[in-house]
Amino acid sequence: MVLNLLLRSMEVWLTVRLLRSPIFHRMVGRVHQKVQHIRYGVPPEEQGGTKLEGQDFEYRKFFDHFKEELKDQMKGNPRNKF
DSSP, X not given: OHHHHHXXXXXXXXXXXXXXXXXXXXXXXXXXXXXXXXXXXXOHHHHOSSOOHHHHHHHHHHHHHHHHHHHHHHHTOOOOOO
């Protein structure tokens, strides 16, 4: 009983100390930033002023989709992709 109470209070103290730590918050911020970059890509404001490499990919993706649609229409079976 006393040991359980001691362990519980130690756990609460460690949790409070961890949550007040600026190092912990920096680490959580970096992990959050990495997850956002993986999910949505690097935002333009973080890329700098002249990095336009990402736009080429968008044009290529559109062009590939456009070619696929033209091929489907030439075959005579345009499909509804929605």
